[in-house]
Amino acid sequence: MIFRSLIALMAMLPALALANTHEFKLDNGMRIIVQEDHRSPVVVSQVWYRAGSIDEVNGKTGVAHVLEHMMFKGTKDIKPGQFSRIIAAAGGRENAFTGRDYTAYFQQLEKSQLPLSIRLEADRMNNLVLTEEEFAKEIRVVMEERRWRTDDKAHSQVYEQFNAAVYQAHPYGRPIVGWMNDLENMTAQDARDWYKQWYAPNNATLVVVGDVDPQEVYKLAKKHFGPLKARALPDRKPQNEPEQKGERRIVVKAQAELPYVLMGFRAPALNDPENDWEPYALEILAGVLDGNASARLNQQLVRDSQIAVSVGAGYGMTQRGRQSLFLLEGTPSQGKTVAELEAALMSQVEKIQQSGVTAEELQRVKAQVIAADVYKRDSMFYQAMQIGQLETTGFSWKILKDYPARLSAVTPEQVQAVAVKYLVRDGLTVATLDPQPIDPNNTNKSQVNPHAR
Amino acid sequence: MHVNKHLFQSVALLALGLLFSLQALAAVKIEQWQTSSGAEVYFVENRDLPIIDISVSFAAGSARDEAAKAGLAEITNHMMTAGATGMSEEEISRRMADIGAILGNDLDLDRAAFKLRTLSSAAEREQALDIYGKIMQQPDFPEAVLQREKTRIIAGLKESATKPETISSKTFMKALYGNHPYALDAEPETVAAIARADLLRFYQTYYGANNAVIALIGDMSREEASAIAERLTAGLPKSARASALPAVSLPLAANEQRIEHPASQSHIVLGYPGVSRGDADYFPLYVGNYILGGGGFVSRLTEEVREKRGLVYSVYSYFMPMSVPGPFQIGLQTKKEQGEEALKLVRETLAKFIEGGVSEAELKAAKQNIIGGFPLRLDSNSKILDYLAVIGFYKLPLTYIDDFNKEVDKVTAAQIKDAFNRRIKQDNMVTVIVGTAQ
Numbered sequence: 001m002i003f004r005s006l007i008a009l010m011a012m013l014p015a016l017a018l019a020n021t022h023e024f025k026l027d028n029g030m031r032i033i034v035q036e037d038h039r040s041p042v043v044v045s046q047v048w049y050r051a052g053s054i055d056e057v058n059g060k061t062g063v064a065h066v067l068e069h070m071m072f073k074g075t076k077d078i079k080p081g082q083f084s085r086i087i088a089a090a091g092g093r094e095n096a097f098t099g100r101d102y103t104a105y106f107q108q109l110e111k112s113q114l115p116l117s118i119r120l121e122a123d124r125m126n127n128l129v130l131t132e133e134e135f136a137k138e139i140r141v142v143m144e145e146r147r148w149r150t151d152d153k154a155h156s157q158v159y160e161q162f163n164a165a166v167y168q169a170h171p172y173g174r175p176i177v178g179w180m181n182d183l184e185n186m187t188a189q190d191a192r193d194w195y196k197q198w199y200a201p202n203n204a205t206l207v208v209v210g211d212v213d214p215q216e217v218y219k220l221a222k223k224h225f226g227p228l229k230a231r232a233l234p235d236r237k238p239q240n241e242p243e244q245k246g247e248r249r250i251v252v253k254a255q256a257e258l259p260y261v262l263m264g265f266r267a268p269a270l271n272d273p274e275n276d277w278e279p280y281a282l283e284i285l286a287g288v289l290d291g292n293a294s295a296r297l298n299q300q301l302v303r304d305s306q307i308a309v310s311v312g313a314g315y316g317m318t319q320r321g322r323q324s325l326f327l328l329e330g331t332p333s334q335g336k337t338v339a340e341l342e343a344a345l346m347s348q349v350e351k352i353q354q355s356g357v358t359a360e361e362l363q364r365v366k367a368q369v370i371a372a373d374v375y376k377r378d379s380m381f382y383q384a385m386q387i388g389q390l391e392t393t394g395f396s397w398k399i400l401k402d403y404p405a406r407l408s409a410v411t412p413e414q415v416q417a418v419a420v421k422y423l424v425r426d427g428l429t430v431a432t433l434d435p436q437p438i439d440p441n442n443t444n445k446s447q448v449n450p451h452a453r
Numbered sequence: 454m455h456v457n458k459h460l461f462q463s464v465a466l467l468a469l470g471l472l473f474s475l476q477a478l479a480a481v482k483i484e485q486w487q488t489s490s491g492a493e494v495y496f497v498e499n500r501d502l503p504i505i506d507i508s509v510s511f512a513a514g515s516a517r518d519e520a521a522k523a524g525l526a527e528i529t530n531h532m533m534t535a536g537a538t539g540m541s542e543e544e545i546s547r548r549m550a551d552i553g554a555i556l557g558n559d560l561d562l563d564r565a566a567f568k569l570r571t572l573s574s575a576a577e578r579e580q581a582l583d584i585y586g587k588i589m590q591q592p593d594f595p596e597a598v599l600q601r602e603k604t605r606i607i608a609g610l611k612e613s614a615t616k617p618e619t620i621s622s623k624t625f626m627k628a629l630y631g632n633h634p635y636a637l638d639a640e641p642e643t644v645a646a647i648a649r650a651d652l653l654r655f656y657q658t659y660y661g662a663n664n665a666v667i668a669l670i671g672d673m674s675r676e677e678a679s680a681i682a683e684r685l686t687a688g689l690p691k692s693a694r695a696s697a698l699p700a701v702s703l704p705l706a707a708n709e710q711r712i713e714h715p716a717s718q719s720h721i722v723l724g725y726p727g728v729s730r731g732d733a734d735y736f737p738l739y740v741g742n743y744i745l746g747g748g749g750f751v752s753r754l755t756e757e758v759r760e761k762r763g764l765v766y767s768v769y770s771y772f773m774p775m776s777v778p779g780p781f782q783i784g785l786q787t788k789k790e791q792g793e794e795a796l797k798l799v800r801e802t803l804a805k806f807i808e809g810g811v812s813e814a815e816l817k818a819a820k821q822n823i824i825g826g827f828p829l830r831l832d833s834n835s836k837i838l839d840y841l842a843v844i845g846f847y848k849l850p851l852t853y854i855d856d857f858n859k860e861v862d863k864v865t866a867a868q869i870k871d872a873f874n875r876r877i878k879q880d881n882m883v884t885v886i887v888g889t890a891q
Contacts, residue, residue: 039501040832072750081760084750089818091825093749110828140763144718148766148786152617152716255715257612293546293556302605303543309605334608364550371553371572377502378833438615438715 021387021397022214024221028230029202032221033387033397034214037380043210044380045117046106047125048388050205051198053176054100054321055236062178063186063194065098066142070191071105072096073134075127080134083120090116098176101320102392108381111211115220118206122224125199135188143184146177154254154433162262162431165250170241172321200231205391209384241266241323248429256435258309261338263345264325266427267418270317273399279317280406281414282326282422287365288357288415289313289328289348294364296348297330307336307344320393326422338432349423356416369407481831481854483841484675490662492686495841496678497670499834503573505671506838509589509685510846512695513565513659516634516776522647524606524639529594529655530558530565532602536593537584545584554581556588562635563698563776564846565659570835573672582681589660590688594652607641617720620712621784621887625722628708628883629780633701661692668841670834701726701778704881714888719792720784723799723884725877727772727781730847734872736860738772738781741869743819744811745803746770746783751818757802758785764795776847781877789890796886804879810870824858 020036053064074080087094092109107117150156160175167173178186206225208217244266270279289297290313297311311330328349332341376382387397484496492509515526534556535542549556554571567589571581613619623638630636665686669678703726714720728735739747746754746769758768765787773779783803787795811819831837831854844853 040828042828042832081750081756085818088748088751089821089825091822091827091829093826093829095749108829110825113825137761137763141759141766144764144787145766147717147788152718255615257615258608292550294543294550299543303601306601306604309608331608331612333604364547367551367553371555374503374572375555375570378504378835380832 024218026222026226028228030225031205032218033207034217035209035383037209038211041111041211043111043114043208043212044108044384045114046104046207046384046388047121048102048104048205048392049198050203050392051103052099052101053174054171059182060190061174061182063190064103065177066186067191067194068096068098068103069138069142070130071124074129075123076129100172100176104388118220118224126228128195130188130192132188135191139183139186146180149177154256155260157254158252158260158262158431158433161250161252165248166264166429167241170239170321197234201225201228202230203233207384207388209380244427247425250431251434252431253434253436255438256433258331259338259435260331260433261342262431263328264429265423267324267326267422269319269322269324271322273395277414278418281410281418282315283317284365284407284410285415285419286313286315288361291365291368301344306333308341309333318390318393318395352416352419356412359412362412366408369404373404481837483851485851488682488686490686490689492662492665492667493845494667494682495845497837499670500672503672505573505578505673506570506834508566508568508668508838508842510564510566510666510842511660512664514561514563515637516562516698517659518637520637521643522651523637523643525647525651525655526565527560528647529652530560532594532599532652533588533592534558535598536595537587538591542598548580548584552577552580586685594649596649599649603644607644610639610641617714617716617887621720621722621885624710624885625883628710629724633699657690658692659695660690662686662689664695666842666845668838668845670838698777704883707881709884711889712887716888717788718786719789719886719888720786721796721886722782722784723882724780724782725882726778728774729776729778730774731849734876735774737864737868737872740819740861740864741873742770742772743823744815745806753802753806758795758798764791789888792886792890807873807877807879811866813866816866820861823861827858
């Protein structure tokens with residue numbers, strides 16, 4: 001009964017969102033997606049570049065992210081740091097983020113301030129000034145970021161090493177933040193080269209969600225981005241990962257109290273959103289294992305057998321590199337080993353391979369999907385994120401419309417089939433954390449009472 | 454492009470925008486009443502989305518712990534979702550998942566809260582409210598689950614005790630608050646000492662309707678909201694009003710703690726007891742802190758420590774207004790070799806800020822951001838829900854949201870300087886450095 005009403009709701013809502021989303025393209029190739037949302041007098045504006053760590057080359061890893069930092073360091077007309085001050089004075093919040101597949105810049109503003117954001121983004125798309133002096137300071141900031149994000153965090157180290165083991169040919173094997181040695185040797189010219197290569201209107205998408213008139217946004221974008229010239233973009237080589245010929249294992253030693261295991265099976269990413277079904281089945285599989293508080297891994301490994309203090313499963317289907325992993329992870333309970341937890345995780349996989357999933361579990365996962373599709377409408381930022389991610393990974397935002405229905409169409413047999421086909425040992429990489437105690441001689445406390453200042 | 458010229462225009466526009474937003478704020482219509490059980494209700498009707506968001510807050514935060522059983526408040530809050538009226542934790546999570554509802558629980562120094570987000574369609578809403586009401590009014594605290602969760606929590610505490618950010622924040626709060634309950638924090642041995650009877654006692658003492666504040670927003674009428682509020686509180690324990698927390702005594706001397714750690718970065722925290730909710734100095738301190746270290750990329754601390762010298766990825770300062778003064782805190786991380794340099798710079802920046810005050814230009818920029826950005830604070834149901842809970846819990850005026858911009862606009866540079874000089878004693882600050890250069 002409950003599910004039927006949910007599905008009725010689902011049938012109604014996406015049509016609404018679709019009618020409110022508008023797509024434009026400038027002559028220079030820049031794409032503009034506008035989603036109207038009139039609930040609040042605000043707007044989120046994001047410029048997405050199809051330039052992420054996937055586009056980097058050895059020796060210059062991390063340059064996509066370094067350039068992201070440098071984008072705040074001024075243009076011909078705007079002094080270093082001024083971009084942020086101007087947005088702040090307009091009541092705005094702003095920042096940027098770099099991923100494997102993209103770099104994106106965003107502002108959140110009261111709606112009348114949108115022109116400011118569009119003008120400033122158009123300016124720095126074309127007129128960035130990248131000085132040696134600013135670079136020398138900012139590269140140190142990025143190295144601090146790497147220390148904070150990765151070097152001093154045991155699980156981050158495991159994840160970095162895990163990716164390097166999984167991908168030997170494909171650039172997904174390299175950390176987004178870059179290897180420290182590459183950062184130490186990076187130059188301002190490396191960042192300039194990157195900017196020249198990728199920061200062009202034909203490599204960018206503007207996503208605007210908020211209390212706006214789509215035609216007005218288009219006019220604004222045309223006025224400011226329109227005059228920018230398209231540029232030939234470098235070839236993007238597929239760099240497909242060769243077939244994995246057997247299980248891989250690595251161990252990472254790092255300061256921690258508890259061990260940890262991270263397992264990844266090679267799995268397909270979404271390629272043809274019209275006809276593919278496996279990625280949707282893999283997503284449902286991740287939901288059955290870890291999609292809600294009652295999902296299998298938590299129920300069986302944390303609550304029932306108590307072999308783990310925490311467990312997780314995950315899968316992401318939209319990847320520009322067109323390859324993905326099905327991930328399992330966990331921290332064993334005291335007295336249990338990572339080997340025991342790994343075996344327990346595998347036995348959960350085998351259970352599904354042998355006996356499949358119940359219709360009830362499947363419905364539960366689908367209920368989450370449908371509810372999440374409604375809940376996301378409470379966040380303009382999240383909706384803009386979804387559109388931007390799809391557009392930069394080579395899909396259309398339009399697939400969002402069918403996404404809940406495609407997930408709902410997945411059958412128990414399909415979930416079992418992808419588990420059998422992809423969760424196999426020959427495609428598995430396992431990384432374990434070997435926790436290193438903090439030297440007890442090294443934790444001396446000293447207390448002094450100086451005159452501060 | 455003539456960006457500079459355009460900028461000039463935008464500043465003029467901003468001044469207009471500022472006036473506009475000072476007036477156009479009564480957009481959130483809050484209704485307020487009391488349930489027959491004595492709980493305070495704060496409600497906003499919003500029919501845009503088929504969603505209902507509710508939070509119920511109790512004066513049952515970690516400040517209600519006792520030292521030997523620190524962690525009791527958190528475990529009680531957590532365990533309430535682990536079984537009620539004979540429903541097992543599995544049943545609770547399964548039945549919530551079946552309808553796509555999200556049940557959350559939350560704890561800070563002052564408050565313990567339960568949050569619910571559900572679709573507003575009748576069947577989903579009914580099932581979600583049924584479980585939500587039961588966990589708050591008839592929790593079972595199953596013994597076996599408690600034992601398992603204690604083990605998990607202790608494992609988590611041991612893990613986090615190896616992390617420099619945990620060590621620094623625990624040490625900081627202990628040094629700042631001494632014997633005050635804000636210093637209390639769970640340790641493996643205090644968690645081990647907690648028994649089911651303690652949870653029952655804590656629940657009976659602190660989860661009464663007269664200690665509850667209910668916030669509701671979304672797709673429901675006032676009558677429906679009223680019925681929901683009655684239903685969620687009618688069966689709460691009959692307990693006395695929670696007593697006021699003890700006053701915070703201010704540090705009388707500087708306290709600097711250095712703790713060695715093998716991480717590559719030093720984690721540095723410094724601070725002083727800050728403000729309570731409703732404090733007369735709140736707005737000058739809030740606006741001043743935006744300029745000092747709250748304003749992201751445009752704050753003085755970020756400018757001096759990150760932008761000019763590249764010493765850190767992140768440096769910030771904030772006031773955490775609580776029932777009694779919560780911490781004023783500055784934090785940063787930098788590689789060990791430059792930890793002393795960064796700390797010296799932070800202290801100099803703070804000294805200059807407190808002694809020299811802020812410029813009119815800085816004040817204007819701060820107001821432009823805070824006032825101009827006000828609509829962003831209210832652009833989703835979940836953000837408004839949090840405001841309702843804070844207004845209710847701390848007995849702030851119902852006009853708090855409407856008055857916010859006016860209060861910010863009134864702040865003067867002289868008030869900021871005066872408030873910081875009176876409230877933040879640089880010579881008596883607490884400083885914690887985890888990870889020191891050899």
